[in-house]
Amino acid sequence: MNLRAGMESFFNTGIYGITAENISNGRDNIEIVRDMLEGGIKFIQYREKEKDALSRYEECLILRDMIKQAGGVFIIDDFVDLALAVDADGVHIGQSDLPPRVVRKLIGREKLLGLSTHNTEELEQANELKKYIDYIGVGPIHATATKINAEPVGFEYLDYAVKNAQLPLVAIGGIKEQNIDDVLHAGAKTVAIVSDIVQSENIVSKVERLRDKIFNK
Template identity: 55%
Template sequence: MNRQEAMECFKSFPIYGITAEAMSAGRSNAEVVEAMLKAGVRFVQYREKEKSGLERYRECLQLRELTRKYGAAFLIDDFVDLALAVDADGVHIGQEDLPPQAVRKLLGPDKVIGWSTHGPEQLQAANALAGVIDYIGTGPVYATQTKKTAVPVGLEYVRYARENSLLPFTAIGGIKEHNLQLVREAGADIVCVVSEVTGAEDVAAKVRALADIMA
């Protein structure tokens, strides 16, 4: 799919899926991602930093096939080379990764770029790059197991993003079923829920329950 179609996927469903095999109750990423897709998730990010390059490549080929089957966008966290190798629909990068302008140069004009932001200054930098990047992540909203050293920015930053971001955004970090309503009320239309989904006994049922709260 092209960049515009991928961003339509981003906006089409309130739950943004991210892999976390270590928090998937012994299941493979393919099993968990397919359950997400069956429940309506249309935007999936592959985030596995501890695996070898070959493991990541093989897994992403599988996930690329799955996401195509369900008409979902597929992004890779950090690894621009891997995204190109498996023809992903884009990448998600952090503040310590290659700059967005460099990533855009590598990916060309028709892939999605998401950029993590952690406060107003970074959000304003993202606003200045609207057109280079397509959406931002805002967080971590709460303390999170997936990034233990990250300092939570709270609901206040979600509210700030709602009022000030020129780009679509997704709230991320420590978001669970019990606090999701607060994140929604702060202004998030799209949320990344990681371990709460990947570790759920019934992944599809959990996704649907979260989507109902966001409705």
């Protein structure tokens, strides 16, 4: 995987898609991701913590091939071993996971590494670790059902991150079609959207409308 090509997908498609099968109205991740790709999302994260390891592995083998054939980028949330086992394009970690320098050593230089940040202190730490990290997550901007215990950070931190981040960033947390304009106005160029996409009756149309807002703001 070429890091530069991966980050081009990060910027060029505007939306960072994330799986959430438990809130996908009975549809499985294969169907959800297929529709994401058809709608134009090329940067997709697999986030499934409740499934057993074998189920995740078998599902990710299918998703990896689907996303690769579509010219997309496949990121695994948290599970470094799973990312290596299925040869994903990268891994995304949180503040309580293995340190970025350790994860980088494990995954090598060819894979992408993302890190979630929630406040200015974590952002500055990410800036200091930028030789290990390729992009950061900023949020949650709003309250979100996919991260029940996460306190929303609002726009104050997003404004700070837009001005001070030394890495590409993706805004995340409760972002939907009806409030995405505020996030874009704050300066975010890439947004992670979960429930508004996976719960949509027509994911392809939903993604197309969201992307129209992003690129025609």
